[in-house]
Amino acid sequence: MFGAGGGTSSYREAEETDLIILWGSNARETHPIFFHHLLRGVRNGARLIAVDPRRTGSGEWADLWLGLDVGSDISLANAMAREIIHEGLANQEFIGRATSGYEDYARCVEAYPLERAERETGVPGEAIKEVAHAYGRADRGMICWTLGITEHHNATDNVLALINLALLTGKVGRYGCGLNPLRGQNNVQGGGDMGAIPARLPGFQDLQDPAIHQKFSSAWGGAKFPDKKGYHLSEMFEAMEHGELKSAYIVGENPARSEADQTRAVRLLSGLDHLVVQDIFLTQTAELAHIVLPAAAGWAESEGTVTNSERRVQRVRRALQPPAGARDDIEIISELARRLGSDWGRPSAEAVWDECRSLSPMHAGMAYRRLDELGGIQWPCYDEDHPGTLFLHERLWQDPVEGPRAPFHAVEHDPPVDQLTEEFPIRLTTGRRLDSFNTGVQTGGYTSPLRTREALLISPADGASLGVLDGERVRASSRRGSVEVPVRFDASLRPGLAFMTLHFPDQVSTNILTIDATDPKSGTAEFKASAIRIDKLVTAGA
Amino acid sequence: MNEVFVGLPKRMVKISVDGTDVQVPEGTTILEACRRLQIDTPTLCQLETLTPVNVCRVCVVEVEGSRVLVPACSRKVEPEMKVLTDSERVRHSRRLVLELLASSVDMALCAQQVHGWMARYGAKPERFGAAATVAQPVKIDNDLYVRDYSRCILCYKCVEACGVDAQNTFAIGVAGRGFDAHISTEFTVELPDSACVYCGNCIGVCPTGALMFKSEYDMRQAGTWDESQQKVTETVCPYCGVGCMLELHVQDNSIVKVTSPLDHSVTAGHLCVKGRFGFQFVQQRSRETKG
Secondary structure (H helix, E strand, C coil): CCCCCCCCCCHHHHCCCCEEEEECCCHHHHCHHHHHHHHHHHHCCCEEEEECCCCCCCHHHCCEEECCCCCCHHHHHHHHHHHHHHCCCCCHHHHHHHEECHHHHHHHHHCCCHHHHHHHHCCCHHHHHHHHHHHHHCCCEEEEECHHHHCCCCHHHHHHHHHHHHHHHCCCCCCCCEEEECCCCCCHHHHHHCCCCCCEEHHHEECCCHHHHHHHHHHCCCCCCCCCCCCCHHHHHHHHHCCCCCEEEEECCCHHHHCCCHHHHHHHHHCCCEEEEEECCEEHHHHCCCEEEEECCCCCCCCEEEECCCCEEEEECCCCCCCCCCECHHHHHHHHHHHCCCCCCCCCHHHHHHHHHHHCHHHCCCCHHHHHHHCCEECCCCCCCCCCCCCCCHHHHCCCCCCCCEECCCCCCCCCCCCCCCCCCEEEEEECCCCCCCCCCCHHHCCCCCCCCCCEEECHHHHHHHCCCCCCEEEEECCCCEEEEEEEECCCCCCCEEEEECCCCCCCCHHHCCCCCECCCCCCECCCCEEEEEEECCCCCC | CCCCCCCCCCCEEEEEECCEEEEEECCCEHHHHHHHCCCCCCCCCCCCCCCCCCCCCCCEEEECCCCCCEECCCCECCCCCEEECCCHHHHHHHHHHHHHHHHHCCCCCCCHHHHHHHHHCCCCHHHHCCCCCCCCCCECCCCCEEECHHHCCCCCHHHHHHCCCCCCCCCEEEECCHHHCEEEEHHHCCHHHCCCCCCCHHHHHCCCCCEEEHHHHHHHHHCCCCHHHCEEEEEECCCCCCCCEEEEEEECCEEEEEECCCCCCCCCCCCCHHHHHCCHHHHCCCCCEEC
């Protein structure tokens, strides 16, 4: 946000805020320990608003649940903004001092009266108004989101719509306020921090800035490396499609199962000239590979650091000896470098980290010793006397504001790509369950008493109108493919909305149904919005 | 370097404990004041992360002017309070509490510290007759953990961790009254039929081993559980992005138990089902296809 890609707040702020909007997130199941902090906030008197097409376990704790239609978040956010402006709740002093682009934004949201939002989102105008007023009036207010915001073809716009709300009401850069993407994997944040995004070097430094490029190049003994923006995952698949990208080195990712439109993903991966997969398991992606490099598990068999959703860098440590033949990631990469003619020796994780600290100012003060002493440190941490940073963007409250102003971005409602039609009348959305994780590679390893087989969850009303029974196997089809799956009635779903997970690809390949329409800026696919139809299976002899 | 409102400044309160003066901030408990003076005070139902429930009474101290002994874990200090932690009355009460508990339930698996207190106060549970009067079969109704209520001292910690102090799932509560009081799921259903979400936070706070990982229970039954051979390593959970710190208890290159440090700012010692139990995959790395 505003140049630094990380959640602005600390978890403890959720305990001491006045209002929490959980937007497109079922944190109760997907981020249970963050939800403990949030519940402490609720116990301390905070209001909780859940914005989610499903009335999830998180929504059950909310004072108000806005059950919007999938993919109508911008319409809702813009209507809230219009309501806040009209009610005189916009923080004009903050807007004038610390932001830019307000006029364009105000003009844009003016076109979103409650009636329009009600039509586009399915949420009653009165409820939108109530939430807008509550957020506008709260002294402290936080917005937290998960993939319900980002797994859309307009993911970046969705996030911008939420950022706009915080800027409009001055709810960022202060304790108990903020904008928080809850990260889905233990080092999504750290991967981005370390430059595993197309245009950044470690510490979010701009790859294309000549001075930055020079700094890294001289630290690496004058090494030459590209200075143009790379591809994100979805662009890589497009480049495979065009025949431009012919080989890939995949570390710790299972795109043959996790990518939307799985049939296409497998076809493209199989068509590569050379595929190397480095993983702790022989995943489906590894099965397609020419070379598999067995790796040690990062969290239990290696040393290193990961960064969580409150920007806290913490150490992971080796507790187990890896199985024979599996090697530490650093060792594999160093060995690869040696064979490519560059001897890096065998650096320890700490030595690699110290090199990172010498090049990334926001990590500079995070010596291993300090990470141990302080139970992790939240970036930025500029030197070894710096305590780390509880929340970001405090500078926006300085007068005059230090550094650039935070920009509003006028964004427009843009419904999901996979449109509902008579042929495909049901909206399928996807998500996680409490006891399972992504494609189930890890969680498949333990027996959970909570686990039930993969099913297509639908509302009991849809079940009745389709004439199917709870538990009956049906055929679910999208414009891309179809799967057989048992239905399960679920009261958290409204008519017209269905839900599946990606946890059990051996039972049901949900990603045969999902669409690979992706956000051009972030590259995330629209896993949250497919159009499907549900057909009864033709019984034998019928 | 952020500006954070940390509350109004607190007045310092001066009290004396066993004749030694100590100054602590207003709102401090007698227990915290004792700990500041490094006076080892026995506790069973108390935990920093849970609301005091005052049920075990093993931490009682004598306060001048108070008719009855007071629980140190919840009683706040007051100016000029005079506290005695080692008077004959306190020693007698602590000894009796430990004897009554240990004569009715099996406390063999309590921390060494608890056995140390028993020795210090000369507790002789056997003088109340045969131990384990609440003996009953171990409840094994799922693959993740077992409940052995013959070890339960009714400290309420599990109920609190399952309830408002952490998990807010409310799968268990205290049922019955008097000697019949016991920890129970709703209508005494088996765990898989209850609201339980298997976070294991009840195991995390249990002081007696009444609640235990199935893996630990099985190893104890097989005689292979050996804490002297276990090494504890701190790392970060491999699942979602919350960043919970795990303590992996490893024996023979195998994870046998997972806990989280009480003082970690992210978890306060609490985990979810994935963090607590979802570790097996790392030690089941056969050559077969996964995923």
